[in-house]
Amino acid sequence: MARDVDPVRFRSIADTYKWASLFLERVATCFGQDWLTQRLARWSWNLSTCFTGVGCAEQAAISLQNAAAKYAPGCGVAIKSAIEIDKACQDVLLSTYGPEHPGQCIFEDITKIDLVHQRTCYCQRHHKMCELQPQSGEGNMAEWLQGPVCIDYSMMGKRQGQHGKYHQTHVSYFSNMKASKNSILLIENVTEYEEALVKKELGPAWTLVSTRMDPRCLGLPCSRARVFIVGWKVQEIRWTAPFALSSFVGALCSKVVMNAGDYYWMKSLPQTMLTPSAADNLEAYKKMYPKFKYPDLTQSCKNGRARGETKDGCLPTLTTHTGQLYSQEMKRYLHPHEALSSHCLPVTAKQAKISSSPKLELEDACKTAQIRFAGNAMSVPCVGAVLLCCALALQKV
Known part of the structure; x- marks a missing residue:
């Protein structure tokens, strides 16, 4: 995919919530609408998330699904479950995604090593023990998206002597991954997190690709450099697109014309x-x-x-x-709402309408909690760019 010459996609904070439709338009320009429609028509995932905050991955998937309906109605994802450490995050997930996704299980913190290998866990939504690992549906691929605890791998964590606090728990997840029905894995973490760790734990049965991305690469006036690692089971999935992950992300790059002051929109x-x-x-x-x-x-x-x-x-x-x-x-x-908007998380009805995704229900969360949400959040367009690439490139064998 070729890069644009200094394109400008976002001229206002409201524009940033249009990212999904703008990304799809870019792909249609590069490969043609027919190619895009054919690829999207087969997009059918069961999506489960782990430690992605107040639904950053859910927001990305829902926005993409609704924007993709213009090309291939009915394609997209079934959101199955979320695991979250923070009780306040759990409450936001329950209230934000309940009406549209009543089947989504919300699980409590399972970072304790003795809980990692459980097949079931108490579900906050259904008030019973539900299966932790997503089940692959008829014709669907199971996608597992997680943001491992960052502090173990960041420079700040190493300075504070916290490296390794959750490391063994995180490594234990990989044995579950190999045994589960998940076909695709997507990991987001600080740039110090190494693909070599994932490769070592998953072994030759999985293929991995990775890229580093910052929201500024896409044209957003905020910093949050992260590494994104995509893995898939070689016996079940193949990469069929005429582009690599890094070149796909590169084609979505855009010139930044806003600045930090634009986020003070209230x-x-x-x-x-x-x-x-x-x-x-x-x-x-x-x-x-x-x-x-x-x-x-x-x-x-x-x-x-x-x-x-x-x-x-x-x-x-x-x-x-x-x-x-x-x-x-x-x-x-x-303001905390302004901080959350830097990730393109909708905090107003207008932003939710533009992004075609649910407004975060934050009424019961104090300002301190909301700042914590923003500090732990993923950039929704960055996650969305990787999800879109996977949706177009990965196909069942």
């Missing part, structure tokens, strides 16, 4: 009354790091830990504690 919010320590930190930023228009006031610049927008003016990678990104123009912190 114009009616009042200015933030800073605490004395935060106000002192802000003054220090102004003197020591005047380049930052959006300093992170959770980081004391006096200690040499200054943090703000990226060098290209985009929103920095959000963390679970990034609740004080301060706009010097707006004189307020980034």
Whole structure:
């Protein structure tokens, strides 16, 4: 697939929620609508997710499915289950995806090593023990999408001495993967996570491909570099597309024309009354790091830990504690809903309509929890780009 020459797909935050239809239009331009229609018509997955936050993978799959209906009505995914550590995330999953996907099981934290090999677990939706592993339906392929706990593999985790906390639990999942009816595996994690680990654990029965991606590659004004690893069982699945994963992602690349300030879209919010320590930190930023228009006031610049927008003016990678990104123009912190929108997670009815996916039900989640959601989230368009590539490229033997 050829790259566009400095294309611009997103000129506003509202535009970013159109990513699914825009990606499909790009593929149709490259290969023709007939080719796209034929490929989408066979897209039929049972999708289960593990540690993907407040439904980032679900949002990507639903948006793609609804956008793809223009080309091949009836194609797409059946969302089967989600495993999530965070109780607040579980509550959002239950309330957000219940009406449209009542069959989706929501499982509790199973990171304890003695629970990893269970065939069943207590389901929060159905209030009974349900099967953990997805079952391949008639004519369907079973897709398992997971975001292993990042801290084990990140540089921050290594600095804090936390490397290995969940490592053995994560490795144990691979034995389940080999024995399950899953045909396809998709892993998202920090860029330090190595494909070699997956290759070692799954063995020669699986083929792996990977790519590194940042939302800025796709034209979004936010940073979140991640590695995406796709695996499939060689006896069941084959790659039939005339492109590689990395070249497919490259063809979706777009020029960034927005900046971090565009994410402060809630114009009616009042200015933030800073605490004395935060106000002192802000003054220090102004003197020591005047380049930052959006300093992170959770980081004391006096200690040499200054943090703000990226060098290209985009929103920095959000963390679970990034609740004080301060706009010097707006004189307020980034709102949790604005932080979630940087992942293209719909937090308003308008955003949900544009993306053709459910609005996150956040009424019962406090602001601290919502910031944690944003720090743990996946970029929905990045996940969507990889899911779309898999839907077009992977076929049953």
